[in-house]
Amino acid sequence: MSQSGAEGGKRFVLPASQFQQVFDALKRLGYQIIAPTLLDEAIVYEPVESVDELPAGFTDEQRAGVYRLKRRADKALFGYAVGPRSWKHYLYPPRQRLWQAKRDGNGGFQVIPEQEQIPRYAFVGVRACELAAIAIQDRVFLGEQHHDEYYRRRRENALLVAVNCVYPAGNCFCSSVGTGPRVQEGFDLAITEVLDGKSHFLVIEVGSERGAAVLEGVDVQTATEEQWQQAQQAVDSAARRILKHLDTTDLKELLYRHLDSPHWEAVAKRCLTCSNCTMVCPTCFCHTVEDITNLQGTVAERWRRWDSCFHIDFSYIHGSPVRVSEASRYRQWITHKLASWQDQFGTLGCVGCGRCITWCPVGIDITEEIRALRRSEEGRVAPTVPQEESHANT
Amino acid sequence: MVPRPFRLRQVRRETHDTFTLELEPADGSDSFCFRAGQFNMLYVFGVGEVPISISGNPTNPHVLMHTTREVGTVTKAMGKLRSGDVVGVRGPFGTPWPVEHAEGADVVIVAGGIGLAPLRPALYHLLAHRDRYGKIVLLYGTRTPGDILYRRELQRWRAQFDLEVHITVDRALSGWRGNVGVVTSLIARAPFDARNTVALVCGPEIMMRFTVLELQRRGVSPSHIYVSLERNMKCGVGMCGHCQLGPFFVCKDGPVFSYNKVQHLLEKREI
Amino acid sequence: MRTLETVLAEHPFFAGLEQRYLQIIVGCASNVVFEKGQIIFREGEEANRFYLIRQGRVALEVHAAGIGTLTIQTLDAGDILGWSWLVPPYRWHFDARAVELTRAIALDGECLRRKCEEDHDLGYELLKRFAEIITQRLQATRLQLLDVYGAEGHISRRGGT
Ligand SMILES: Cc1cc2nc3c(=O)[nH]c(=O)nc-3n(C[C@H](O)[C@H](O)[C@H](O)COP(=O)(O)OP(=O)(O)OC[C@H]3O[C@@H](n4cnc5c(N)ncnc54)[C@H](O)[C@@H]3O)c2cc1C
Ligand code: SF4
Ligand code: SF4
Ligand code: FES
Numbered sequence: 001m002s003q004s005g006a007e008g009g010k011r012f013v014l015p016a017s018q019f020q021q022v023f024d025a026l027k028r029l030g031y032q033i034i035a036p037t038l039l040d041e042a043i044v045y046e047p048v049e050s051v052d053e054l055p056a057g058f059t060d061e062q063r064a065g066v067y068r069l070k071r072r073a074d075k076a077l078f079g080y081a082v083g084p085r086s087w088k089h090y091l092y093p094p095r096q097r098l099w100q101a102k103r104d105g106n107g108g109f110q111v112i113p114e115q116e117q118i119p120r121y122a123f124v125g126v127r128a129c130e131l132a133a134i135a136i137q138d139r140v141f142l143g144e145q146h147h148d149e150y151y152r153r154r155r156e157n158a159l160l161v162a163v164n165c166v167y168p169a170g171n172c173f174c175s176s177v178g179t180g181p182r183v184q185e186g187f188d189l190a191i192t193e194v195l196d197g198k199s200h201f202l203v204i205e206v207g208s209e210r211g212a213a214v215l216e217g218v219d220v221q222t223a224t225e226e227q228w229q230q231a232q233q234a235v236d237s238a239a240r241r242i243l244k245h246l247d248t249t250d251l252k253e254l255l256y257r258h259l260d261s262p263h264w265e266a267v268a269k270r271c272l273t274c275s276n277c278t279m280v281c282p283t284c285f286c287h288t289v290e291d292i293t294n295l296q297g298t299v300a301e302r303w304r305r306w307d308s309c310f311h312i313d314f315s316y317i318h319g320s321p322v323r324v325s326e327a328s329r330y331r332q333w334i335t336h337k338l339a340s341w342q343d344q345f346g347t348l349g350c351v352g353c354g355r356c357i358t359w360c361p362v363g364i365d366i367t368e369e370i371r372a373l374r375r376s377e378e379g380r381v382a383p384t385v386p387q388e389e390s391h392a393n394t
Numbered sequence: 395m396v397p398r399p400f401r402l403r404q405v406r407r408e409t410h411d412t413f414t415l416e417l418e419p420a421d422g423s424d425s426f427c428f429r430a431g432q433f434n435m436l437y438v439f440g441v442g443e444v445p446i447s448i449s450g451n452p453t454n455p456h457v458l459m460h461t462t463r464e465v466g467t468v469t470k471a472m473g474k475l476r477s478g479d480v481v482g483v484r485g486p487f488g489t490p491w492p493v494e495h496a497e498g499a500d501v502v503i504v505a506g507g508i509g510l511a512p513l514r515p516a517l518y519h520l521l522a523h524r525d526r527y528g529k530i531v532l533l534y535g536t537r538t539p540g541d542i543l544y545r546r547e548l549q550r551w552r553a554q555f556d557l558e559v560h561i562t563v564d565r566a567l568s569g570w571r572g573n574v575g576v577v578t579s580l581i582a583r584a585p586f587d588a589r590n591t592v593a594l595v596c597g598p599e600i601m602m603r604f605t606v607l608e609l610q611r612r613g614v615s616p617s618h619i620y621v622s623l624e625r626n627m628k629c630g631v632g633m634c635g636h637c638q639l640g641p642f643f644v645c646k647d648g649p650v651f652s653y654n655k656v657q658h659l660l661e662k663r664e665i
Numbered sequence: 666m667r668t669l670e671t672v673l674a675e676h677p678f679f680a681g682l683e684q685r686y687l688q689i690i691v692g693c694a695s696n697v698v699f700e701k702g703q704i705i706f707r708e709g710e711e712a713n714r715f716y717l718i719r720q721g722r723v724a725l726e727v728h729a730a731g732i733g734t735l736t737i738q739t740l741d742a743g744d745i746l747g748w749s750w751l752v753p754p755y756r757w758h759f760d761a762r763a764v765e766l767t768r769a770i771a772l773d774g775e776c777l778r779r780k781c782e783e784d785h786d787l788g789y790e791l792l793k794r795f796a797e798i799i800t801q802r803l804q805a806t807r808l809q810l811l812d813v814y815g816a817e818g819h820i821s822r823r824g825g826t
Contacts, residue, residue, distance in 0.1 A: 099396045101439060101482070108420055108480040109439055111396045145646070146631040149395065259662050286635030289628050293440035300440035307634070314636060317626050318465045328664035336638065343641030507814035537814040564809050568726060568734040571764055575738045576808045579801075583743065598813040604804070 010212070012220035013227050016077060016193065016200040020051040022161075023124075025217040031122035031159055034090055036083070041069060043083040045090070045123070054125075055080065062169035062354060065363030075200070078125060078193050081169035082353050086282035087123055087130055088137060091154045094279075094306045098150065098289070101300040109300070114150070122159040122214075126187065128180030129172075129351040131162055133282035135186055139345045140285045150304075159210055162187035164235045171354025173244040173367060179351045181238045189214060192231035203231040246352065246367040247374070255339035258373050259331065267369060268326035270362050275308035277356035277364075278333065283349050284308070309333050334369060395631065397437045397482025400458060404477050408461060408543050412508065413473055414449065417458040420480050425455035429490035430515035431622060431650045435630045436460060437482030438475070442468040445627040445645070447512035448486060453522050458483070461511035461543065487630040489650045491516040492620060496592035500528040502584060502614075504605045506535045506577055506597020510543050512622050512649075513596050521555050531558040531584050535577025535601070538563050539570045558585060577601065581608040588613035595653075596622040603660060606653055619653040640665060669694055672770060676717045677743045678794060686787050693776035699723075699763035705746070712749035712757045713774045718742055721767025725759040737809075738802075739764065745798055750774030 014021070026033050027049075037046045037053045043060060046053075060080040061068040072079050097116075101109045126134075134155075141151035165172070165181035174180030183190045188211030192203045203223050206212045223231075278284040288307035293300045307314060309332045315322035323329050341349030350366065357365045399420035406414040419426070430452050437443040450459025464473045475481065493516055501520055505513050520530050536542050542561060552559045560580045562573035573580065577597070593609050595602050602621050609619055625644040628634035637644040640659045642651070659665055670691045673679050679687065697716070699705055705723060706712070716723075723746055724736045737759070740746050746769070749757050755774070781788030 101397075103439070107478045108399055108401065109482075111399065111482065113396050140633060143632065146395070146633070148633060259665065285633065287628070288634065288636070289443070291437075291440060291442045297440060302443075307628075307636070309635065309638075315626055317624055322625065323664045325664060332638070332665075340638070340641040344643070535814070537812070541814065562739075564812065564814070566736045568724070568736055568762075570736060571722075573739045573741075574724065574736045576805045578808065579805055583741075600808070600811060601813050604808055 010206045011223040011228055012204045012206070012215060013223040014202045014204060014218065014220050016075075016195070016202055018219060019077065019202060021218045022214065023049070023051055025214050026122045026124075026159070028217060029214065030120055032119035033122050033124055034087075035124040036078075036080070038069070042067060043069070043080055044085040045083075045087065045125070051077070054078075059167060060169055062171045062358045063363075064171070064357050064365045064368075065360055067358050074195055076167070076193060076195050077202075078163045078191070079167050079195075081165060081167065081172055082127055082130065082355060084280050084355065084359055086280065086353075086355070087126060087134060088282055088285075090121055090123070091134065091158065092137065092141065092151055092285065096150055096304045098302045098304050101302075103298045118153050118157070120157040120159070121154065122161060124161040124163075126160050126162045126183075127165055127353075128162070128183040129174040129353040130282055131160065131183055131186045132174075132179035132351040133353070134160070136283045136345065136347055136349065136351065137285060139347070159214070160187045160189075161211075162190040162207075164190065164192040164231070164238075166193060166234045166238045168238050168242045169354060169358075171244060171357040171365075172242050172352065173246050173354060174352035175239055175242045176244075176246040176367075177248060177348055177350060177352040181242065182235050187211070192234060194227070194230045194234055196230070201227065203227055244354065244367055246350075246370060248348070251348075251370070252339040252342050254370070254373060254377075255335045258376075259335070261373065261376065263369075263372055263376055264327035264331045266372075267330045267364065270364055271310075271326055271330050272361060273310040273312075273326050273329055274361060275310040276359045276361065278308040278310060279306060280355040280359045281337075281350075282353060282355070283337075283351060286314070288314075309336065334366060337366070338370070395484065395629075397435070397443070397484050399480045400483045402475055402477045402479050402481070403457065405475060409541050411465075411473075412461060412463045412541075412543060414459055414461040415472070415475070415481070416450075417460070417481065417483070418456070426458045426483075426486075427455045428452055428458075428486035428515075430493055430519050431491035431512055432486035432488045433512070433630075433649065434458075434460065434483050434485030434487065435627070436462075436468075436472065437484070438468055438471045439480070439482075441471040443482070443484075443628075444468045444472075445487075445630065447622075447649075449511040449514045451518040452515045453518060461508070461514075463508045484630060487645055489646075489648055491519075491594050491622075491650055492592065492652075493519045496520075497523075497526045498528070498590075499618075500586040500591040501530050502581075502586050502591055502593045502609070503530075503532045504534075504577060504581070504593060504595045504597070504609075505532070506601040506605075507537065507541070508543075509595075509597035509601075509622070510534055513594060514544065516594055517551070517557075521551060521557065524555060528590065529558065529586050530556070531586055532560070533577055533580040533584055534559070534561045535580075535597070536561070536563055537565070539566050539572070560584065576604070578604045578608045581605065581612060591618060593619045595619060599623070599660065606657075616654040616657060617652055620650055621653055621656070622649045623651060623656065624649065669696065669770070672696075672719070673717070676719070676770070678717055678745050678798075682790060686790060689780050689784070689787060690772070690777070693773040693780065695771050695773075697769050697771045699767045699769070701763060701765045703763045705761040705763060705767075706757045707760050708757055710757050712747060712755045714771045715745060715747040715750055715774060716769040716771050718744050718746055719768045719770065721769075722764040723767055724762050724764050726762060727759055734760075738805075745795075748795055748799060750778075751795060 035048045036043045038055045057075045100112045141148040162183040187207040190205040290303045337349040400417040401420045404416040433447040446460045449461040464470045625637040627637045630645045632643040632646040723740045725738045
């Protein structure tokens with residue numbers, strides 16, 4: 001990809017009221033804009049035409065198992081964190097036809113790869129954790145040995161307009177896993193929204209030539225040092241407001257040590273294996289395929305569909321699934337995200353976006369489960385010697 | 395990553411539920427190169443796609459062979475195909491048997507049931523380079539004498555090459571003169587030098603676990619024991635996630651693993 | 666001609682057994698030969714001996730109406746045939762038939778039991794050897810019971826134990 005870090009990138013400023021200029025420039029360059037907008041009581045990424053469709057003046061309250069929209073006192077354009085949808089909806093759609101096969105009349109068939117018209121996407125409002133998630137899915141789908149054409153075609157042309165988080169939500173823990181709240185790399189443009197009593201402006205960093213090309217048609221000014229500092233402070237204060245924490249020391253070994261832990265049974269009592277967490281997770285990549293035919297049986301199609309390690313038939317091999325119990329499926333999920341992912345792709349499979357916590361109907365919290373595992377170890381390593389001593393004293 | 399159409403030159407019934415397909419590219423094009431132990435994703439038009447090991451001769455890339463046992467939707471539909479029909483092929487995928495690594499050593503092949511299919515290419519290779527190996531021993535267990543695969547070929551090989559073949563069945567009617575008992579019971583007496591042996595094992599997972607125990611009892615080091623594993627597979631290239639076994643994608647890190655790499659995982663439940 | 670004692674000593678079952686025990690055991694031993702197809706013992710008969718197979722192959726069989734005669738295990742040179750003589754009610758559980766010409770050493774069970782009662786050290790030595798064989802056969806039988814190659818698959822028993 002042509003995006004690069006912000007170092008040396010130019011910094012501009014644009015009044016928030018003029019943001020539509022950026023949208024217009026994107027459209028002129030042939031991009032289809034996907035941006036946050038309100039839909040069904042949540043902020044989701046959808047195709048939009050105008051800045052007016054952004055959820056200005058809204059924010060989101062997020063807790064374990066809870067997502068609630070609220071009005072803000074101001075008109076911030078990006079005054080919220082991440083919603084139930086992630087950019088993988090567009091780079092790696094939930095359902096995708098891969099190819100068709102047509103009978104040729106003498107026992108054979110011809111395979112026709114999917115010739116789809118893929119829009120040139122401009123993703124507006126990509127958060128730091130989401131940039132990290134996209135980089136992670138790049139490793140999955142654009143590997144050295146094999147790469148996925150369908151993903152590549154979407155990814156290659158997508159323009160990423162990142163937004164620094166100023167109002168993290170209650171389940172965010174990007175700072176624990178080193179992905180946010182400040183965007184660092186992998187963007188074409190990066191915006192910091194500054195809103196104080198007097199002014200409302202956007203500081204825009206350029207991360208790539210493609211990004212610079214967008215700004216060519218926009219009336220931006222070079223940002224002053226003061227404006228830049230204001231933007232920095234806004235993000236710094238966001239970082240201080242992130243309260244959720246995941247201790248990543250020794251994380252892989254911790255999970256590998258606990259493959260037989262009775263704790264999984266305890267989680268399984270609460271887990272509904274509904275797979276919400278994997279669907280909302282911006283890094284989960286598992287999928288299955290479906291083969292269908294038309295009624296005459298002359299045309300067959302192969303579709304790919306998101307799948308989840310929580311589904312019982314995910315691990316099916318003739319006779320029985322490998323992971324039958326709920327406990328084994330929860331263990332697979334969390335162990336994959338935080339441990340085996342590191343072996344497979346050299347990175348955590350979690351970017352700390354908090355979606356799986358928010359959208360879990362029973363509020364299971366990945367950071368809490370890790371804490372519980374650590375506690376179970378403390379119990380074991382610290383024997384009851386001090387207690388016995390105190391007994392002796394009484 | 396779309397399937398390539400291959401035409402069935404011939405369908406051979408091996409047993410009541412197992413058949414071998416002989417395939418060639420439908421477009422009349424080039425040959426199909428693979429390494430012993432690798433597999434393809436085979437697609438039956440409109441029905442589905444399943445991982446099936448290549449069972450043919452790696453030194454003859456002009457015919458692609460697959461031996462399949464009918465167990466469910468796709469494999470049963472595959473069993474209804476006739477010569478002239480076409481299947482889709484994606485592959486070859488996965489890691490091979492370490493036949494080069496085994497040069498200079500005795501090779502013990504332990505197969506259970508359909509597990510002989512992925513091992514046959516290894517046998518072809520070993521016999522094609524017979525002088526590079528010490529003793530070659532095939533220990534093969536099936537359910538009944540009627541389930542023995544490649545019977546004539548095994549007889550021919552036994553007559554033609556320096557190859558020990560011991561077959562055992564779980565049960566037999568009294569006409570059967572061969573061994574009855576589990577394949578693990580053949581290991582104790584098989585003629586090989588345990589300290590300089592590479593073992594290739596494929597069969598049901600339980601059979602492999604017991605086989606490995608017996609091999610270790612004979613003194614074969616776990617790092618010289620290789621197993622071929624089976625997991626649900628949808629993509630074959632490490633992207634669908636279905637075949638995960640701990641840190642491994644069985645489709646690309648396997649299916650052939652050295653046993654000491656996977657032992658700790660196979661000992662865990664439901665992993 | 667090799668003596669019965671050396672033949673005994675060379676059989677894997679007695680490998681490493683002390684000379685003085687071998688001398689005791691040899692008193693209960695005799696050479697036997699079974700023609701191809703010959704029944705060695707039948708289910709339900711009194712079990713008063715066991716055999717060290719030296720050459721050939723023996724099939725253990727069961728009869729069942731509607732199935733016929735089923736071979737459930739074969740034993741070859743080096744194997745032990747029969748331990749029903751060890752435990753009451755001293756009856757064979759299967760038929761044993763020589764599949765080919767088979768040479769073996771028969772050991773008189775009653776004679777051995779008596780000697781073991783007289784010398785518990787000998788009894789312990791023998792029981793250890795039998796225990797190992799019985800365990801191996803039990804494991805094998807369990808595997809066979811799992812029917813791992815069966816149509817409904819080994820896989821349903823995957824994971825665990
Ligand atoms: C690397 C590899 C090599 C294999 N080689 C052979 C071979 O050479 N010959 C042979 O007969 N079989 C082989 N198998 C097993 C074969 O893939 C399954 O028997 C087949 O997938 C069953 O599909 P089905 O639709 O007939 O059965 P169903 O029971 O209807 O299966 C439904 C689905 O479950 C999955 N599935 C079921 N059983 C298995 C299984 N055992 N392994 C993986 N996925 C499964 C498949 O996705 C299948 O489409 C191999 C499996 C793997 C992983
Ligand atoms: S595991 Fe949860 S917190 Fe981590 S990236 Fe996925 S959805 Fe976000
Ligand atoms: S195995 Fe589970 S956690 Fe891992 S990518 Fe797949 S669905 Fe996500
Ligand atoms: S089969 Fe898809 S990841 Fe291995």
